[in-house]
Amino acid sequence: MAGDERTPNLWGDKRYQSLNYFLRRKFGQKVFKVCLDAGFSCPNRDGTLSNTGCLFCSARGSGDFAGRRGSSLEEQFAEVKAFMHKKWPQAEYIAYFQAFTNTYASPAVLRGIYGQALNLEGVVGLAIATRPDCLGEEVLDVLQEVMQKRYLWVELGLQSIHPKSAGRFNLGYSFDDFLDALSRLKDRDIECCAHLILGLPGESRDDMMASALKVAGLPLDGIKLHLLHVMKDTPLGCLYQQRPFDILSRDEYVEMVVDILEILPADMVIHRLTGDSPRHTLLEPQWSINKWEVLNLIDRRLAEKNTWQGKYWIKPPELSI
Numbered sequence: 001m002a003g004d005e006r007t008p009n010l011w012g013d014k015r016y017q018s019l020n021y022f023l024r025r026k027f028g029q030k031v032f033k034v035c036l037d038a039g040f041s042c043p044n045r046d047g048t049l050s051n052t053g054c055l056f057c058s059a060r061g062s063g064d065f066a067g068r069r070g071s072s073l074e075e076q077f078a079e080v081k082a083f084m085h086k087k088w089p090q091a092e093y094i095a096y097f098q099a100f101t102n103t104y105a106s107p108a109v110l111r112g113i114y115g116q117a118l119n120l121e122g123v124v125g126l127a128i129a130t131r132p133d134c135l136g137e138e139v140l141d142v143l144q145e146v147m148q149k150r151y152l153w154v155e156l157g158l159q160s161i162h163p164k165s166a167g168r169f170n171l172g173y174s175f176d177d178f179l180d181a182l183s184r185l186k187d188r189d190i191e192c193c194a195h196l197i198l199g200l201p202g203e204s205r206d207d208m209m210a211s212a213l214k215v216a217g218l219p220l221d222g223i224k225l226h227l228l229h230v231m232k233d234t235p236l237g238c239l240y241q242q243r244p245f246d247i248l249s250r251d252e253y254v255e256m257v258v259d260i261l262e263i264l265p266a267d268m269v270i271h272r273l274t275g276d277s278p279r280h281t282l283l284e285p286q287w288s289i290n291k292w293e294v295l296n297l298i299d300r301r302l303a304e305k306n307t308w309q310g311k312y313w314i315k316p317p318e319l320s321i
C-alpha cells in the first residue's frame with residue numbers, strides 16, 4: 001500500500017484507529033475498560049516456570065491500575081463505575097482482566113470468574129490478558145462460551161520476537177509459542193491483541209522495528225505498544241539501580257511509534273501507544289509521566305509527516321501462521 005493517496009484522518013481526530021474510536025463505533029457510545037484483579041497468579045511467578053517473573057513485571061503482576069486484589073469483582077467494578085458514571089451516565093463497560101495471567105486456572109474456575117463479570121450491570125464484553133502458554137484447548141472452550149454471550153478479546157503477551165530478549169527478560173515462552181496460541185485463537189475466531197514492548201535494553205531500533213514488522217503481517221485484531229517502564233519493585237528496576245542502562249528518549253520513542261504505525265495494517269486496533277505506571281514506583285523514563293504530552297507529540301508528528309496508520313503496510317503474501 002506504499003504511496004497510498006487516501007486522505008488521512010480516517011479515524012475521527014486521529015491518524016490511527018484508537019481503541020476508543022473502535023469501541024464507540026462498535027457499541028454506538030462511550031465504552032470504558034474497567035481493570036480488574038481476579039486474584040490469579042502466573043506460572044512465571046509461582047515456581048512452575050520460575051519464581052522471578054518477567055524481569056519488568058511489577059508486584060501487582062503488571063496490573064498496577066486494576067481494582068483492589070482481595071475485593072470482590074463486584075466491589076472493584078462498582079468503585080470504577082461510580083466514578084465514570086458521573087461524567088458518562090450512558091457509558092458501557094468492558095471488564096478487563098489485567099493483573100497476572102488471567103487464564104491460569106481450571107476451566108471450572110475460569111467459567112465462574114468470567115460468569116461473574118458477565119453479570120455485572122453495563123458490561124458489554126470481556127478483555128482477558130494472558131500468556132501464550134496458558135491457552136490450552138479446555139481454556140479456549142471456556143473463552144468460546146464467553147464469546148457466544150458477549151464481545152471478547154484476548155490480550156497476548158509477546159513483547160519481542162527475538163529469542164535473546166525472551167531469554168534475557170525471563171519471559172518463559174518463545175515467539176513460536178505466541179504463534180501457536182494465536183493460530184489456535186484464530187481457529188476459533190477469537191479476537192486477539194498482542195503486546196509489544198519498546199525500549200527493552202539490548203534491543204536496537206532495528207530489533208524493535210523487526211518485531212513490529214512481523215506483527216504487522218499476522219492476523220491480529222489489535223496491538224498494544226508499551227514503552228518499557230523501569231519500576232522500583234521489579235527485578236529490572238534492581239538491575240537498573242545497580243547499573244543504569246540506556247533508556248529511550250522521548251523523541252526516539254515518538255519517532256519509532258510513528259514509524260511503526262505506518263507499517264501496521266489500517267484495520268488493526270491500536271489499544272495503547274505508551275505506558276502507564278504509578279509515579280511513585282517509576283524509575284525511568286521520567287518523561288513518560290506526562291502520558292498526554294507523549295500522545296500529543298505522536299499526533300503532532302503524524303501530522304507533520306502527513307502520515308497515518310497503514311500508510312506503508314504491505315500485505316504479506318499469505319496471512320497463514
Ligand code: SF4
Nearest residue numbers: 042044053054057100
Ligand atoms: S507473564 Fe505477565 S504476570 Fe507473569 S511474570 Fe510475565 S508480566 Fe508478570
